[in-house]
Amino acid sequence: MTSPSPSADHGSIRLHVQAALAEGASVLLEEAQSRYLGTVMRRTVGDRLRLFNGRDGEWQARIVTLGKRGALAEAEALLRPQAAGPDHWLLLSIIKREALEWAVEKATELGVAEIHPVITVRSQPARPNPERLRAIAIEAAEQCERLTVPAIHPPRPLEAALRDWPAGRPLIAAIERGEAAPPGPQAGSAALLIGPEGGFDRMELDAMRRLPFLVPASLGPRILRAETAAIVGLALLQRPSTS
Incomplete structure (x- = not known):
C-alpha cells in the first residue's frame, strides 16, 4: 500500500471511532457523528474524512452512506502510523465542573495519557461524570490531531x-x-498531582511527604487556580531537557 502525499487533501474532519482500521475496512459511524457530518458540516457521500481509534494510526476514509441514524465510511489509506505519546498522568482534585472540563480539554491537547479525578479534603462536593469528560477528551483529540484519547478514570x-x-x-x-x-x-513515565482550590490539607501534605515516589514541586511564586496549575505543570513536564 502506498501512503498518500502529506500535501494531499484528505479532508479536514477527524473522527474518533472504536472499529479497527485497515485498508478497505468498513467503519460504522455513530448517529451523532452522522448528524455532525451531514447537518453541521454539510458533507455528503464521496467526501473524505480522517479516522483514528488510538490503535491503528490515522486513516483517510471516504463516506459511503450517510443517513439520519448513522453513516458508513470506508478506510482507504494510512496517513500516519500509530505512535506513542508521552506517558504522563494527571491527578486532579475535583474542582468546579466548568473548570474541570476545561482542564480535561487542555490536558488532552497536551497529550496526557490518563486523567484521574481525585477526592481530597477540600475537593468540591460535586462528582464529575466520566462519560461527559470522555466526550470532551474525544472532541479535543479530534481537534488537536493526536492519535489517542486519554483514559478518564x-x-x-x-x-x-x-x-x-x-x-x-x-x-x-x-x-x-x-x-x-x-x-x-x-x-x-510520570504523573502530576494538582490539589484543590485552597490547597491540600495539612494532614494530606504530611502523608504525601512520607511517600518515597512523591516529588514536591513548585509552579512559581503565584498561587494558581487548579486548572491553570494543571496545564502549567504538564507543560513543564514535557519541555525539552537541556542536559
Whole structure:
C-alpha cells in the first residue's frame, strides 16, 4: 500500500471511532457523528474524512452512506502510523465542573495519557461524570490531531490512589508556598498531582511527604487556580531537557 502525499487533501474532519482500521475496512459511524457530518458540516457521500481509534494510526476514509441514524465510511489509506505519546498522568482534585472540563480539554491537547479525578479534603462536593469528560477528551483529540484519547478514570479518594500507586512512576506534586524546585522534564513515565482550590490539607501534605515516589514541586511564586496549575505543570513536564 502506498501512503498518500502529506500535501494531499484528505479532508479536514477527524473522527474518533472504536472499529479497527485497515485498508478497505468498513467503519460504522455513530448517529451523532452522522448528524455532525451531514447537518453541521454539510458533507455528503464521496467526501473524505480522517479516522483514528488510538490503535491503528490515522486513516483517510471516504463516506459511503450517510443517513439520519448513522453513516458508513470506508478506510482507504494510512496517513500516519500509530505512535506513542508521552506517558504522563494527571491527578486532579475535583474542582468546579466548568473548570474541570476545561482542564480535561487542555490536558488532552497536551497529550496526557490518563486523567484521574481525585477526592481530597477540600475537593468540591460535586462528582464529575466520566462519560461527559470522555466526550470532551474525544472532541479535543479530534481537534488537536493526536492519535489517542486519554483514559478518564472514575473519581476516587486521593488516599486510595496513593496506596495503589504503581512502582516506577514518579509523582510530581504541586505544593503551594513550598520551597521546592519547578518540575523537571520527564521523558519516561510520570504523573502530576494538582490539589484543590485552597490547597491540600495539612494532614494530606504530611502523608504525601512520607511517600518515597512523591516529588514536591513548585509552579512559581503565584498561587494558581487548579486548572491553570494543571496545564502549567504538564507543560513543564514535557519541555525539552537541556542536559
